[in-house]
Every structure is written in structure tokens, then in C-alpha cells.
Amino acid sequence: MKSATTSQMLPFDEMPYDPEDAEAVADFWEGATISHQGRVIGKATRGKQREAVKIAVSIRLSPDVLEYFKRGGDGWQTRLDDVLKSYVADHQQAA
Incomplete structure (x- = not known):
């Protein structure tokens, strides 16, 4: 085959x-x-x-943000997710 x-x-x-x-x-x-x-x-x-483990969504990003993460190659969505999780953790503690 x-x-x-x-x-x-x-x-x-x-x-x-x-x-x-x-x-x-x-x-x-x-x-x-x-x-x-x-x-x-x-x-x-x-x-x-x-x-x-993750949910597929459609979001709008600034071209410069998207370019920055994609420039890092494979795994860019995971890196973006990590940044967002860090942001949420920092802001949940402050609230």
C-alpha cells in the first residue's frame, strides 16, 4: 500500500x-x-x-502579535496559550 x-x-x-x-x-x-x-x-x-484539553476557538489578533508568535516556529499556539495563562494567573491573584 x-x-x-x-x-x-x-x-x-x-x-x-x-x-x-x-x-x-x-x-x-x-x-x-x-x-x-x-x-x-x-x-x-x-x-x-x-x-x-484545549478548546478550538477563533480570535482576532494584531498582525504584529501573530507574527511574533509564528516567528518562533512550531508550537506558537502553545506559547501564546502559556502567555495568556500567565496573564490570567497574575490578574486572578490581584483581584
């Missing part, structure tokens, strides 16, 4: 599960076989996620 290239993959809206639903994703991939060049190299073993 050949690996799918990006052009062969299903469009996001035609996925066989809702990618925003952690339980649906876990159900779909539970027991999946991982192969490389036609040879089985492992099986999916992670269990279902108990609850969503």
Missing part, C-alpha cells in the same frame, strides 16, 4: 469523522495499524482522551 500524498488526502469537510471531536477521532483511530513501505511497524495503542 502506498502512502497518501497531500493531493490524495480527503478534503477536511469529507473526513470520516469530525476532527474537532476528540472522542470521534479516538474511536476512528483505535486499533489502527501503522505501516511503512507495506510493512507493519506498530499498532495504535493510545486510549480515548478523557476530555478535551
